[in-house]
């Protein structure tokens with residue numbers, strides 16, 4: 276079944292003032308039930324998670340090609356989102372508790388079942404696949420997932436595990452949002 280993703284350009288800001296006390300106002304994305312909110316003020320992963328919770332949501336759960344493609348298209352269509360702050364956008368996927376076991380934060384331990392989202396690229400003759408738990412800059416490795424910009428000319432926004440302390444933009448998701456129903460201005 277094809278979800279009806281719609282861009283909701285939120286011109287009636289008063290309706291959303293509680294959810295938007297801080298952070299730049301950027302166009303949201305609605306899948307008919309859940310509202311995906313994009314933020315370019317850079318935060319580390321935990322701070323981004325906490326901000327999403329304060330807004331009544333969670334870091335986004337992206338566990339299907341459909342959702343991933345809709346978000347990628349949304350980012351590509353909107354100039355402000357194209358240049359990701361910090362080189363990518365945090366979302367809810369992480370392996371902080373158990374290395375190599377990826378779950379979604381705020382989703383009662385929902386595990387990753389959509390594995391095609393990970394970035395895979397050719398570097399010279401090698402294929403580099405994410406997640407790689409890179410320890411070059413931190414011996415603890417990489418335990419928080421971003422949608423990785425990855426390429427200046429043709430951003431991919433595929434999944435990459437990154438250092439949780441890095442400061443990036445982020446995507447919150449409000450489940451069954453009232454702003455995502457008949458009141459949506461999309």
Ligand SMILES: [Ca+2]
Nearest residue numbers: 370408417418
């Ligand atoms: Ca890891």
Ligand SMILES: [Ca+2]
Nearest residue numbers: 407435436437
């Ligand atoms: Ca990585």
